[in-house]
Amino acid sequence: MKLSPIRNSVTLVIMLAFFHFSTNLAAQSLAYKTLLFTLYDSDFPVLEPAQLTDLTKYQILDTREKEEFEVSHLKGANWVGYDTFSLNNVASLDKDKPVLVYCTVGARSQDIGKRLKDVGFKEVYNMYGGLIEWVNEGKPIFHGDFQTNKVHTYSKSWGIWLTKGEKVY
The missing domain is CATH 3.40.250.10 (Rhodanese-like domain)
Known part of the structure; x- marks a missing residue:
């Protein structure tokens, strides 16, 4: 089953949010960068x-x-x-x-x-x-x-x- 891009983004945001709350501020920066990497065209x-x-x-x-x-x-x-x-x-x-x-x-x-x-x-x-x-x-x-x-x-x-x-x- 293929998920829509929006649903994929929402799932990723939720996963990264968990990562954000379970790690320190430096990791949050890494998590945000990872999120942006999935949103941007290279x-x-x-x-x-x-x-x-x-x-x-x-x-x-x-x-x-x-x-x-x-x-x-x-x-x-x-x-x-x-x-x-x-x-x-x-x-x-x-x-x-x-x-x-x-x-x-x-x-x-x-x-x-x-x-x-x-x-x-x-x-x-x-x-x-x-x-x-x-x-x-x-x-x-x-x-x-x-x-x-x-x-x-x-x-x-x-x-x-x-x-x-x-x-x-």
Whole structure:
């Protein structure tokens, strides 16, 4: 019996959550990296938060849903959504300027990034680990123009990976 990719991901999250709670913080990092490895395509470029020293070099797209974006986002990010995503949302962007896409962990943003590449965007990067990794590395997030520590983690099961900040579901 073949399980759907979503069911496989949920099963993996549960297994890794058990691993997370039964080991130390260093192992949690390994568990999170293992989870991300299963979600990402090896041929789609990622940039780790430590590599993103100047966000102004990118057109930043938040591919989460509106209620997630409204809790917090990267400074200068434009909300484009995932379930509601439309190429009309990115019609005004420069296809020759680098684009950084992100979501909670990087799965949804990778899908949107592929769509952008398919319509001619030259440089599209997925933010490794998503907003969770960004915050865990101590990088700032914003609610409007003000810095915040609140992070919408999509769900409680994904929220286990957030080690810094305040979880919002």
